[in-house]
Amino acid sequence: MAVYNFSDLKLSLWLLSFLVGIVSAQLSPTFYDTSCPGALKVIREEVAAAIRKEKRMGASLLRLHFHDCFVIGCDGSVLLDDTPTFTGEKTAFPNVNSLRGFDVIDKIKSRLESECPGIVSCADILTVAAKDSVNILGGNGWVVPLGRRDSTTASRDIANTDLPGPNLNLSGLAAAFSKKGFNVEELVTLSGAHTFGQARCRFFKNRIYNESNVNPIFAARLKRNCPPTGGDDNLGNLDALTPTAFDNAYYVDLKLKAGLFHSDQQLFNGGPTDHQVFVYSVNPFKFKKDFAKTMVKMGNLSPLTGLNGQIRTSCRSINP
């Protein structure tokens, strides 16, 4: 007959909590404090350097994180290259010839691999780089929960179905965000990301030539670099007022009927979200605070933790 004494009990409780800890680990802002104390500084330095070289890169890095998180979860899946035997997400319609910043992530990863090999995940690098990008270009900073691990899979199909397209109407946008656990208010908040960065003519051509809820001066200016036929890859600014700053000007644009995409203007088109757009357009502090909070929620979408996934050595490929 087995009789447990007090220290056996303590030992098994400790073991139990250790195992539970491994299997259902939570994200924590201090995750790398002992294993790679310089990690956050390295990421911040490289993001700052990339933005010094090209301001748009901040927007591109934020979008990479969004496209990672909305496809299965924030697991670095968006970074995997296609190979003859593996189909990643880079060739999905919303991503192909569009996503940028992979080389910045590679540079960060290689510095971190030499400083603390096998410790910092690509999914965490993306999350912190998105925060630093927003912060460096004028948005708030926020505390990033850490400890995501990297996927060994990717899904081009889910990238094609779950990433929202620029021709969606308000109910389509609401449905795409609701599928990921966000309400309409959070949709309006996260859409403020379109306050910086650029887009290809193919995605706003129909809007500037054919739609009626569009500011004529704004449309005329864009038409100079986006002809009715051809020029599909020419770029236009998502925010006409302050194209490279992370501010609330996106919401001012919407009030002026100067949203670049059909989907952008849907948020201010006589419907239920007009009020929130108005509030953000006059209160940059509220927008930036809500944005930071909602980004933390987006970054927490279905992370791999504990024993799930892996820490990739190269963000572009699964470990051999």
Ligand code: HEM
């Ligand atoms: C609400 C639904 C959304 C739609 C329909 C949408 C659609 C798009 C499209 C079509 C582009 C241009 C792609 C190209 O021309 O190749 C774009 C760019 C961008 N999107 Fe979104 N997006 C949405 C939400 C978001 C969210 C939630 C974020 C981030 C939190 C985001 C961040 C960005 C950024 C920063 C750019 C510019 C990237 C660059 O300059 O490299 N978008 N988006």
Ligand SMILES: *[C@@H]1O[C@H](CO)[C@@H](O)[C@H](O)[C@H]1NC(C)=O
């Ligand atoms: C929004 O778009 C969907 C799909 O294109 C369509 O079925 C629906 O009727 C539209 N809703 C509104 C309110 O226009």
Ligand SMILES: *[C@@H]1O[C@H](CO)[C@@H](O)[C@H](O)[C@H]1NC(C)=O
């Ligand atoms: C404007 O709409 C017409 C009719 O739907 C379409 O054929 C044309 O391609 C559109 N023009 C642009 C520049 O998208």
